[in-house]
Amino acid sequence: MQEDRFRRQAARIGRRLRLGIVGGGEGSVIGGTHRFGARLDGRYDIVAGAFDIDPEKGRRFARELLIEPDRSYATYRDMIAGERDRADRVDLVSILTPNHSHFEIASAFVEAGFDILCEKPLTTATDDAVALAAKAEKSGVLVAVMYGYSGYPMIRQARAMVRAGEIGKVRAIETEYAFGNPVTMTETPGGHWRTTPGISGPSAVLGMIGTHAIHLGTHITDLTLEEIAADLTSFVPGRRLEDNAHLMLRYSGGARGAMWLSYVAAGAEQGFGIRIFGEKAGLEWHQENPNHLALLLPGQARRIITRGSAENIPEVRDGMRVATGHPEGFIEAFATIYGDVADAVTEKIAGGDPFSIEFPGIKAGVEGVRFVDAAVESNALGGQWVDARVPA
Amino acid sequence: MQEDRFRRQAARIGRRLRLGIVGGGEGSVIGGTHRFGARLDGRYDIVAGAFDIDPEKGRRFARELLIEPDRSYATYRDMIAGERDRADRVDLVSILTPNHSHFEIASAFVEAGFDILCEKPLTTATDDAVALAAKAEKSGVLVAVMYGYSGYPMIRQARAMVRAGEIGKVRAIETEYAFGNPVTMTETPGGHWRTTPGISGPSAVLGMIGTHAIHLGTHITDLTLEEIAADLTSFVPGRRLEDNAHLMLRYSGGARGAMWLSYVAAGAEQGFGIRIFGEKAGLEWHQENPNHLALLLPGQARRIITRGSAENIPEVRDGMRVATGHPEGFIEAFATIYGDVADAVTEKIAGGDPFSIEFPGIKAGVEGVRFVDAAVESNALGGQWVDARVPA
Amino acid sequence: MQEDRFRRQAARIGRRLRLGIVGGGEGSVIGGTHRFGARLDGRYDIVAGAFDIDPEKGRRFARELLIEPDRSYATYRDMIAGERDRADRVDLVSILTPNHSHFEIASAFVEAGFDILCEKPLTTATDDAVALAAKAEKSGVLVAVMYGYSGYPMIRQARAMVRAGEIGKVRAIETEYAFGNPVTMTETPGGHWRTTPGISGPSAVLGMIGTHAIHLGTHITDLTLEEIAADLTSFVPGRRLEDNAHLMLRYSGGARGAMWLSYVAAGAEQGFGIRIFGEKAGLEWHQENPNHLALLLPGQARRIITRGSAENIPEVRDGMRVATGHPEGFIEAFATIYGDVADAVTEKIAGGDPFSIEFPGIKAGVEGVRFVDAAVESNALGGQWVDARVPA
Amino acid sequence: MQEDRFRRQAARIGRRLRLGIVGGGEGSVIGGTHRFGARLDGRYDIVAGAFDIDPEKGRRFARELLIEPDRSYATYRDMIAGERDRADRVDLVSILTPNHSHFEIASAFVEAGFDILCEKPLTTATDDAVALAAKAEKSGVLVAVMYGYSGYPMIRQARAMVRAGEIGKVRAIETEYAFGNPVTMTETPGGHWRTTPGISGPSAVLGMIGTHAIHLGTHITDLTLEEIAADLTSFVPGRRLEDNAHLMLRYSGGARGAMWLSYVAAGAEQGFGIRIFGEKAGLEWHQENPNHLALLLPGQARRIITRGSAENIPEVRDGMRVATGHPEGFIEAFATIYGDVADAVTEKIAGGDPFSIEFPGIKAGVEGVRFVDAAVESNALGGQWVDARVPA
16 A cells, blocks of 8 residues: 555656756646646656746746756756766656647657657647657657546545446536636736747637646547537636637547536636546546545436445555545645556666656647637537547 | 415405316326325315326226316326316316326417416426417416426525625535435336337436436526536346436536436435535525525524424525424415416416416426436537527 | 416315414414414414403404404403304414413313314423323313424425335434524523523423424434433523533434534524434435425435425325425414414314324323433433433 | 745755655555655655665665665664764665654754654654654754655645634634545554554554644644644454554643544545634635635635635745646645745855754644543543643
8 A cells, every 4th residue: 555656666766857957947736736746756856857847936946856967958948958868867858848749849858869758738639639649659769648636535446436337328427617716817919828829829728728628538538529619708708718618528438528627607717627427337537626536326326436445446545645534635635646657667767668657648639639629619619519530 | 473474365356276287197106295285375275187198097087086076187188178168168178197298288278378377397308498488478378387396485585695794706616306106116128208209308317306406496596507527327137228427517608517316216206315515605595404504604603494483584484384493394385386377377366466476387398308308418529518598 | 396286175065264363462473473384374364362461452462463352352361252152253263472371371261162283392390291181081072282393394205205105114313402592692691481481491492492303303213212411501601591402312223413503603593403314215305495405325326306306105295385495484384384283274164073183282292301301301310311211 | 926935945955855755665655755755846855765664665665766885774773873974975864663762763863963854753652752752852963753644735724824813813723634545545454554563653544644634724724733632442353553543632722622633534535624713714625626715704615725826825826836836745735844844944044044944843743642542531531531731
């Protein structure tokens, strides 16, 4: 239980992994989450960084993180140049910059042979995502995408239960991400970067929170998104991208679904949740109460499955950090993704096959970008059903 | 507080109202709810009935209800004939038969000058509903529609708060009715009447639960439904009508919404809930926990408003049957609708204007039927946006 | 299901039962609850009353309730005199007056041969309760005590589960009634009647809410209270009786428990709940969410049992008024007690044995009074353990 | 916000702190939690350890943690000897061994001048705790006690609200820790160490979970425990110490309380919660849902305060690791205690006063031990009220 896997894997190569980070410096919300996640299990040392578009701010930040001065880089290009030939070069690079720069930065690291972990959305256009996937395949590097919610233990429990047939053939997938914080975001004339076309991509809520939502549903059910009908709206005056999206979805195997994504859910917090109904039963999970998964059985008591109970799948029980009843949270989910990627990188270092380890990879990244583009297309066509599959 | 209104109104005319009932006999689920609702506050005596399509079963049922034999009728036509000229004729007739018969029966009573309370959907076609409205207007009778959920005190609280501007201009209305019981309903070759085209109407979930859902949202917000895009599916083998509906909605004033209606939400019970988000705040209510209404305020604590607290509107405080903290339920909501209708009928008996009293009336009934038809049309057109307004 | 039992029993004697009420008039909170409970299922007509200590106010109230003038009595003695020899005399008398008058009034009706339903606490002294029990036994009348919470379906479910051994031998019973309303009660120099020694009895919270609490725990488990250690406090300035009680309890069979009763739980509402832990499992129920009962199983998912599901005991399924998922509340629980008593009275009228029907009776009433007295004794003795059993 | 404090403090001394650990090796539940907590914020490197009573197992464990072989010690005495004179000696020693060894080990480190962080209960006898406090005062070292729950942000919020008078003078403190895991613990003839007199101390539940409970209540309210009346029971056959405790408590200022501590709450998990009622309002917190704190206001909506909202105290907002709505858990609470201690140690290294920083210290540790002893005494005296204050 608990920390055993982390200790065993670290012991296998006799050291912690070396992590480099691009972006996520002072003022970044997601930067801290990545650092907490990387540190928690003791599998990484953060040894290199290009934390800020402003080199001086980036250097100050690196200093505070106790990074050696010669590994505090002004730009991601400097990091590639500086690290490429070191004997102790970084084992993994996390890319935490705004959406529109992911493609360029990720491509550069991939071409230089670095394994990477990129924030979602992987890119801001399907073509770019597909191109990046081709580069990655060619160079053989590992490209992980930070779908952090898939690190929650009860999501893994849910997936195992669906695969085991506990809910039967899936009929309906209801997903939503009611994000309330941006409702009071002051929009400058240019807008916040989250809602600025050039930076966020062709969409706001679709890319930032919708990619999480579509990943969770397809990840748990192993279904593929096939068609989308979308109604996008921009409510806050001055916004140049949608801040609310209603979607109807059709999945492989005949399953249907709805998705609501919003930046205007006034008073909501991180209202991300999913419910999946099959022929035999339903499953319900909410990220604000992530240690529980409800199993709904017709005519029977609702079962509130808790993280780590004797009925959990071995993967969840083995991955416990604290006992059942003690809550784990968002950082632990991130840490688990970092742990999975660490296993893959360790496997590679030890001469094995990193792809024998499961982690959210480039396929899921490309699917997320395609989801965004398809929804934007449907909305532009007045809500017509649009094919949302990734081009073969 | 509490029972005062009921007692005062009864005292005003010195008697309880006389209620006749069509349908809702042995085996009917909704029949009991109506009788409980009618009896609870002591405003009605159930004195006449045509409870069953099988006259003998209907008579046995009437006998058990201690109804006088001469007011136990074989058919609704007999009830009209028998009651029409009595000095103590029924003051109100509740129509609880299957959907497809509402128009015929309601029309007959209306034409004979009886005030009625009809189950939803009012009819199974917009044209019929419009025609019935015309008849009612001509004869001057009172036509109430049993949108029972609008009798819940916290729905009235919510409506008052929206009207008072507490959540600002409405942006998003998210509604769902995840009804799990029918998922295990055995479908005979002909199907259950709930999913049989000739009887249920042109739809299953839209008419049976969707009319409640659309009523609640428009009732609370005073907005009008303008457009619908629908995706209807039939999952259970043998069903001839849809058992799942995903809808995207556009309301007057630019508000958007989604609605999910389902008979295949395995393991759900009566999962009816609504959330309304405005520029300033959000409201959330679930019928399985009806004594609470959540007010969501950006950056502030979530406020769980409870039935009857000092902050409630006077109408709710005055309508209390039991003290704050003691739960009221579905029957009490029905009783409140019966109480509102009793006030209107009492007003009429006392020579006043029954329409000065607010109750769910024929306008809301017609809108519900139009909602059903528009959704069916949109689905037939491949999910195109369809005008859902009632024809002028 | 549903209303069947009520209709069948009414049909058996061909009429509704005739109910007389003492107390519970204008301004009484509990009066309304009794009337709602008596009316809901259509088993009683309220035909007689002495509603108020002030005869004029009582008569006005009776008039509003549409009671015949000759059965609107100035005092309970008049009611006895007026009803005793009527052919259509009342079948049951509900006694809803303040605590200190229960003994006198109940004794008078019992001696006159009337069946009664008395509010709790049955009396304000153990000796009186024992004496009343003796009178009742002698006259053979039916004495029910309104332990209304025991009418909740999930309490019956819980009791059946304990009896079936589903939680094993009981070890711990944790009960509390955190009642917040009185915290802001303005205390006149004499105090509110709830906290006035002469009227409330020797205690405030013990008699008013503690009797409910001790009844629920012993009713569900079939255990007997054996010993009490108590710490009573009066917090609100001017109060002459305790408004907070902490109790430690010892039950037959070695079970232990705690109980917290309070009028100073600021901001709480009707925070009445109970948890029972046995060797194999635990049960948890809260009256503010009464349609659910949680079953806690070591190492397994928490099971939220809902009113009416297929797993429920037949008594609960047969007693359903509205479908699973539609909430029932406090009034329905009262109605069920009224229904049980109606069954017993009907049995008597039909020549059968009223005591073959289970309802909260005089034994439970006496035990409640003894609980109060024992706790007061323990507190007076500095918290010593005191024998709380009813003297043989 | 977020990680700023951690980075700034680390930057102040230009390095992470060096942590040594005694106990908590393979198979220890609490060991992992300490390591996670120490690592999360990047303030400590774990550089030395004596992890196991079996030196070989301890060394293997140290190796897996990537600790240098010369700092992997066989015993705590070896650690003192090995670290005492190193230039890079450990800055803090965490003591995670079974209860009965705390006094000996803590004394040795304190006498050798090491700052320590000791698990609760600080010792297994009040005299020992008092003696240790004297040693600590004499040597001037820092002694922290791991009352981990006091690291939860909403506990800090609660304390600030009580101090600000938001709930008024405190009247009732209701605390419980319903711990269900041990109910199925197989008791060997000698018993599990948690319930073995020599090892656990004079009590089981009192020391292991009761010390947390009494700390939380007194910490939030700034009240002192004055008197205890206790009823201890041992339910599981073969247990030699109590596995259930009911307590009545009297605090300074006239506040009263109850506490329930149990190892036999079958099916419960870590059911630790506290409710505090004052003259004006109540507060409620449960550790299984730690990101929310309920404020109960008479006659008003219940307010669910969430971690990090704009209404939170600055300390909570500044201590945010992830945004409002993203849950933090048990590890983060531990990390915050480690962070507070790190601030104190950093202050000391930088030449300042470590006691200017607030952390759970030796006073709270001594009070916890006295609480245990007083409860054991009361129970031995048949539940008499016992003075629970620490001897002056």
